Amino acid sequence: MTFSALHQPPARAAAPYTRRSVLAGAFALAAATALPLAAAGRAYSAAVPDIIGCAAWGARAASEPVVVLANRPERIIVHHTATANVTDYSMQRAVALARAIQTYHMDAQGWIDTGQHFTVSRGAFVLEGRHNSLAELRTGTRQVRAAHCVGQNTVSIGIENEGTYTSQAPPAAQYAALADLCAHICDQYGLPASEIYGHRDFNATSCPGDHLYAMLPTLRKDVAARLGMPAPEPAEGSDPIGDLVREATGRPASPYAEYLPAGLLP
Numbered sequence: 001m002t003f004s005a006l007h008q009p010p011a012r013a014a015a016p017y018t019r020r021s022v023l024a025g026a027f028a029l030a031a032a033t034a035l036p037l038a039a040a041g042r043a044y045s046a047a048v049p050d051i052i053g054c055a056a057w058g059a060r061a062a063s064e065p066v067v068v069l070a071n072r073p074e075r076i077i078v079h080h081t082a083t084a085n086v087t088d089y090s091m092q093r094a095v096a097l098a099r100a101i102q103t104y105h106m107d108a109q110g111w112i113d114t115g116q117h118f119t120v121s122r123g124a125f126v127l128e129g130r131h132n133s134l135a136e137l138r139t140g141t142r143q144v145r146a147a148h149c150v151g152q153n154t155v156s157i158g159i160e161n162e163g164t165y166t167s168q169a170p171p172a173a174q175y176a177a178l179a180d181l182c183a184h185i186c187d188q189y190g191l192p193a194s195e196i197y198g199h200r201d202f203n204a205t206s207c208p209g210d211h212l213y214a215m216l217p218t219l220r221k222d223v224a225a226r227l228g229m230p231a232p233e234p235a236e237g238s239d240p241i242g243d244l245v246r247e248a249t250g251r252p253a254s255p256y257a258e259y260l261p262a263g264l265l266p
């Protein structure tokens with residue numbers, strides 16, 4: 001049984017709140033001045049997050065051109081980096097992390113570039129991971145083929161969160177940055193907030209840590225709120241699809257650990 005067979009996303013038509021439909025609704029509202037505000041629904045108004053692009057953080061060139069896929073992602077997958085829960089919340093630290101991850105993924109794993117699409121630092125800085133992830137996010141129609149989750153690299157956006165969240169929660173600012181980023185990705189690609197998962201939903205890994213994984217129902221609700229949508233199903237504390245996937249896969253350990261060898265980070 002394949003992951004995709006277990007994890008079909010809702011039909012595109014079931015996501016009626018894309019930026020385009022919201023804008024269309026706004027224009028319709030403007031044209032009908034007597035229309036009660038409630039009739040138009042809430043437009044997504046969360047700010048577009050600042051994302052530090054590869055050029056800005058000094059990424060190396062990819063070893064070969066990244067592959068741009070002509071399909072929207074079907075979901076978002078949340079990871080943790082399994083690095084130390086540092087209290088250095090500076091942008092310098094965020095940049096050092098992005099560089100260390102890229103070095104590890106290219107030189108130790110042999111990948112063409114950083115594996116994930118985006119990285120959120122403990123200090124709540126959001127950085128582009130694999131080249132072109134940001135440009136393709138802005139199109140709202142394409143994605144970059146990634147290397148963050150076996151079986152999901154052509155159909156999902158991967159977000160690495162700096163830290164180890166087995167027994168601790170991320171700092172509030174980091175969590176808020178993650179929620180903002182997820183909401184922006186959902187808005188750009190027309191994804192419902194229910195399509196946010198943890199790495200462990202697809203691969204045999206502890207990622208994104210028990211604590212952060214347990215926060216995912218809350219994250220889905222918070223992202224839905226940012227999108228102006230009702231809280232998604234399943235209800236908090238229940239993840240039957242994830243349970244089914246984990247039960248069905250029984251895979252060996254994840255082919256890479258989100259652990260950076262000593263010396264890559266200051």
Ligand SMILES: [Zn+2]
Nearest residue numbers: 079080199207
């Ligand atoms: Zn992971």
